[in-house]
Amino acid sequence: MTTQDYIDNNETNTLKKGDIVKMINCVEAQVNQDVQWICQTTSFKDKGGDDVVFLEGFSGYFLCEYLDKIEVQWYNLIQIKNLVFTQEFLNGNVSLPDVFEKLDFDKYSGNLDIYENGRMLNCTVFATEQNKEVLSEVIQDFPAFFRYQEAETGRDNRYINIACITEFMACNGLGYVKYNRATDKLYYDHKCTDF
Structure with a gap:
């Protein structure tokens, strides 16, 4: 046994x-x-x-x-920033898009450090409602995204960055994402499928 x-x-x-x-x-x-x-x-x-x-x-x-x-308090931004995710959690009923939905994007911006199986995911998150929708759609197929990113950058710590998200979406016909530093917004176009 x-x-x-x-x-x-x-x-x-x-x-x-x-x-x-x-x-x-x-x-x-x-x-x-x-x-x-x-x-x-x-x-x-x-x-x-x-x-x-x-x-x-x-x-x-x-x-x-x-x-x-420890019960997760979604309104507690400090706890969200230090929250621990496991593969079991990610494969369960709660998906990363659901996690993004629960974040308070009006108050929280910057990098969200997530630990999954002891490895850090550094998700760049911006404080706009529009960006929440963009990130949710991108990360729905996060295993494919991570495989793509590892092939492109050689990173195996699952570091997520805007450039890789943009390339992944464009290469897979998911649209085009561009970050405008002046307005602090991501722009998303379903119809644009290349650079």
């Missing part, structure tokens, strides 16, 4: 894979006060009967009673 088989057969569902947690009321919590952890597995009963879960980047499993699940 593999470790995953054991976990599947002994799930407690106190915490789910992809949940974001922080440590509380233990020695580790004092050392990792501001650290957010991603649940690598769903919680399960170990052989001693304790409710435990594996955390990404932590050796061994951890007792659930010393973990506090």
